[in-house]
Amino acid sequence: MMEWVNLGAALAMALAMAIMLGRLFAGPTLYDRVLAANSFGTKTVLLLLIFSLLVGRADGVDIAMLYALINFVATIAILKFFRYRSLEIALAQMSLRRAIDGDDD
Amino acid sequence: MEILLLLRDVASIGLMAIGVIFVLAGAIGVVRLPDFYTRMHAAGVTDTLGAEMIVLGLMLQAGFTLLSAKLLLVGFILFLTSPTATHAVANAAHRAGLNPLLSRHQPPHPRDAEMGDKS
Numbered sequence: 496m497m498e499w500v501n502l503g504a505a506l507a508m509a510l511a512m513a514i515m516l517g518r519l520f521a522g523p524t525l526y527d528r529v530l531a532a533n534s535f536g537t538k539t540v541l542l543l544l545i546f547s548l549l550v551g552r553a554d555g556v557d558i559a560m561l562y563a564l565i566n567f568v569a570t571i572a573i574l575k576f577f578r579y580r581s582l583e584i585a586l587a588q589m590s591l592r593r594a595i596d597g598d599d600d
Numbered sequence: 601m602e603i604l605l606l607l608r609d610v611a612s613i614g615l616m617a618i619g620v621i622f623v624l625a626g627a628i629g630v631v632r633l634p635d636f637y638t639r640m641h642a643a644g645v646t647d648t649l650g651a652e653m654i655v656l657g658l659m660l661q662a663g664f665t666l667l668s669a670k671l672l673l674v675g676f677i678l679f680l681t682s683p684t685a686t687h688a689v690a691n692a693a694h695r696a697g698l699n700p701l702l703s704r705h706q707p708p709h710p711r712d713a714e715m716g717d718k719s
Contacts, residue, residue: 507620511627526693534643567681
């Protein structure tokens with residue numbers, strides 16, 4: 496019985512990911528797309544978890560953990576790149592430079 | 601002992617059903633809502649709660665094993681990173697000057713209000 500529950504939950508996650516792809520392609524601004532990509536990654540983690548318990552292989556949980564961490568780092572990196580147009584300068588140096596220059600934003 | 605196993609299955613099904621409902625509602629909200637900030641509300645708020653519910657339901661299925669501990673760790677990571685990422689997206693959009701959609705009255709952007717106080 497629990498296999499069918501897990502299968503239904505996995506299909507619902509796939510449906511939610513498909514709906515989220517619509518916003519990812521149609522989003523009017525950059526931030527809509529970043530938000531949709533982040534939410535898509537969260538749903539991917541959940542799909543991996545459900546699927547690894549569905550097929551009875553525990554490896555998927557490790558991959559899901561890795562994917563959750565990479566998803567967070569990727570979101571922050573995309574936001575940082577589109578704000579500063581560079582990934583080279585550390586954020587701490589950036590705020591320090593802003594404090595020295597007295598620039599507001 | 602049988603009744604306990606049945607109870608565990610029922611609790612797991614209930615938690616996963618609540619989680620799936622939250623995740624689907626968040627996905628529909630992201631497509632249907634009119635504005636970036638309302639979409640962010642739908643995605644960020646429902647994803648965190650739905651993910652935690654689904655992970656808890658899977659933990660009930662896994663039992664008291666190492667797999668359950670890993671699931672708890674994944675849930676903890678999601679619980680920390682999902683609101684942080686949503687907050688970062690909201691902060692970036694606000695800093696970039698994206699205004700919320702207001703219908704009746706339009707208060708000034710908070711950045712302009714602060715500039716007005718300084719001068």
